[in-house]
Amino acid sequence: MESGVTSNNFLRTLIAEDLRSGKVPQIVTRFPPEPNGYLHIGHAKSISVNFGLAEEFGGICRLRFDDTNPEKESQEFIESIQADVAWLGYSWEGPVRFASSYFDTLYGWAEYLVEQGKAYVDDLSPDEAREYRGTLTEPGRNSPFRGRSVEENLDLLRRMRAGEFADGERVLRAKIDMSHPNMNMRDPILYRIRKAHHHQTGDAWPIYPTYDFAHGQEDAIEGVTHSICTLEFEDHRPLYEWFINNLPVESKPRQYEFGRLNTSYTITSKRKLKQLIDDGIVASWDDPRMPTVAGMRRRGYTPAAIRHFCEMVGTSRSDGVVDVAMLEHAIRDDLNQNAPRAMCVLNPLKLTLRNVPEDHPAITAAAHPSREELGQRSLPFSGELFIDAEDFREEANKKFKRLVLGKRVRLRNAYVIEAVDVEKNADGEVVGVIADLIEGSLGNDPADGIKPKGVIHWVEASSAVPATVRLYDRLFTDPAPDRGGADFMSFLNPESLKIIEGALVEPDAAAAEPESRFQFEREGYFVADRCDHSPEAPVFNQTIGLRDVWASKS
Missing domain, CATH: 3.90.800.10 (Glutamyl-tRNA Synthetase; Domain 3)
Known part of the structure; x- marks a missing residue:
């Protein structure tokens, strides 16, 4: 269990009493997925329950594939499930087991x-x-x-x-x-x-x-003490017990049910998830918009945040729907505390500083504002930078807190500057900004006491690395896309993916290993794609924004 987190979990109370009374000498659980698809957020909850309780009470948990339906199963799914469980931070006891072994x-x-x-x-x-x-x-x-x-x-x-x-x-x-x-x-x-x-x-x-015939007997063979499953199997428990009582099995496991984890704006039906792939709505099972564990991993979610979320929602005897914003909060909170900072300009606009010497040294900045152990990073600096085009206006009202002609802003981790002129193309569009650096303002307010209106991010022109950035949003626009007889496809969000080519990222971030996570300052949290990223051709996936933008939509 995550330290400092307490939640409702009736299974924890039950197991503690079983151990105290001597009803069982040791807790033995199992996670028994069918290898007919990738695991999703609901499975993450089941994993955290089965492995987490065994871990907490000094017991063991086994990984067993209930492979009784070969036409829908594959080795790909077997391997992905093992990878997901391990990535979430759990280890199973002994070898991987299969129903087919029995x-x-x-x-x-x-x-x-x-x-x-x-x-x-x-x-x-x-x-x-x-x-x-x-x-x-x-x-x-x-x-x-x-x-x-x-x-x-x-x-x-x-x-x-x-x-x-x-x-x-x-x-x-x-x-x-x-x-x-x-x-x-x-x-x-x-x-x-x-x-x-x-x-x-x-x-x-x-x-x-059949699954019903195999499942309980497999538990008996493996000496499972607490066969924990989701609530839809409650009506199957009498059959589970009938088989155990009418067969010469060596042990008599007991089945316990808990409410499955359902989140808003999400579907978890494997059939429907496969339809999204088959119809080309998403690219694969690990598409970052999918609620699969592999998809969440590729999106940049962390195992710690997912486990923390599963603990926060509790384990009860009733089904319900958890607002997906709760999961997003857990991810955002974890990344805010642990993700190093970097700068990435999504829509580059050239910024020329007239009074910067050619041999200006790199600027040293903290990798994280409150985590000294994460060290520092080096930011090349010169008279030619790129800022985001959204951060400049020739004229603007007082609410615009970024760069305006004749006004001052601070470059993140660097100097205060004042915009003095613009460069335009033949169509009259601004293609460059000319500014002056305010001497003595590095890391401090300017010496003349005039404070800048805001802070903008930037990258140095010669060292910045072109990158592909994928911006993600929720896949569905409705909180219950598969409720009743609704066609879940009618609720697809057309803005769920936006690909930006030609973004510019600071060199240290570009050189990071796949799955490295960052807060791109003022833009959100991003991860170097585990499949496509390389230092020569960086690819970053947006994990989540700096704040919950959906709260204002609802």
């Missing part, structure tokens, strides 16, 4: 249920099975194949295992209660025929267990 054991338990008369092979088509299942208000009906003998069921199951039948021709179902008020208990499917190549087991299996 396929032989799970199949043996399927035969065990058949032999006990608690499972049967069903020939109903999917449409027929839905009809027989009933509704929330009407009980289901027994399948006409439910009365098959143990011998016939065992023979059919083994022939399913041998690959004798076509996909969807038969399934193995538990024999529980077709009139049960919980739909999950109405003879759920345990195995289905699916002749699909598996990324771990190849073509060894023509049948695959």
